[in-house]
Amino acid sequence: MEQKRIDNLVIEYEKRFHCKPTHVVKSCGRLEVIGNHVDYQNGYLINASIENMSIVGVCAKRKDNVVHIESIGYPMIEFKTNQIALNKKLDYETSKGLAKGVFKYFEKHGCKKGGFNLVMDSTLPSGVGVSSSAAFSMVVSKTLAMLYNENKKLNKLFLALASQWAENTYFGKKSGLQDQLGSCSDGMELLDFKDIQNPKIKHFIPNLGIYQIVLVKSKTSHANASDAFNSIPDDYNKICKKYKVKALRFMQWEKFFADCNDPKLFAKREYKRAIHFANELLRVGRSYQALTEGNIYEFKCCINESGDSNKNYMQNILIPGQKTSNLLEVFDLSTRIIKDGAIRIHGGGFGGACFVIINKNELQSYLNEVTKLVGKENIYNIKISTNALEWLAL
16 A cells, blocks of 8 residues: 555544544455456356555544544545444435445344444546445445454455445445455456355466556446346346246256247347356356466457457447447447457446456557547556455554
């Protein structure tokens, strides 16, 4: 963590509370490397944390049961630890709701609660799909765990489950667990959600060699794309219902692909999206082997295939009704001009950002061209974290 950043937070904390903080906490944004729209159907994917996109906070216990949380530039969040019942009208889609939800999860699992002050800042950009809400709730989870439950040695999975439950129940967003696990991964991780409550995690540190990962934020907002997002699980569930499986992970794909020979079925969006799911799992497996073996050529092939699938099968580039968008322009431009690299949609799609991996020798020329479409401020060179969730005494 940057010492200057911590020093500035300490100054802000002392201004507000007239005492010194005792600890510093950090959580990172997450990078969906590959595995688009598969986690909530018991799939598997590769995630990573982003070192240069993080939330850092300084904190200390209070002697009462009041919680004060402030992200610099935003209003103070305040609540009492015995007043954390869900209020959908006031809590949904709010940071306060996320924080209260974390406390409620700890309470439900027999953990201690207590008041604290927490002042934080964020370098996570909005609209890029790096899950700022997950990073925020992971900071709250880590703070509550360490200030009041250190003896329990609560692991990252518990903290991630607490944060996901808060986001699902108190924030009102039905996200999978990959966002929260991505906020605390060290290096890259293969996450297998066959058992959603107890995913298998394989940690590895990739050697990307002469390649750089870049996120390019488009000017296409997905703020009004809720119906488009919700159509994906709805389409998945149509297929699950027809083939009588609880999730696409457990499909008998031979029967499904035989049915796809019927042009009428193949033309249906739910069938195309299920094809994406099946092939995306294969691409995740190939990518894991490629990254652990240093086979960047094969990894690039997987990323490009995933990008093609975004466009032709998942159909999560354009919001229904759109004929074009800045996101599509970024995708198509990148596809045309990148000679040694690959591109796919990052995160949910329907706006947001593109994931690019590119040879550093052609990085600058690529940036020059894509800057014309989105502006320099919307391009992010990614540094993968090797210590994403930190807790240090001051």
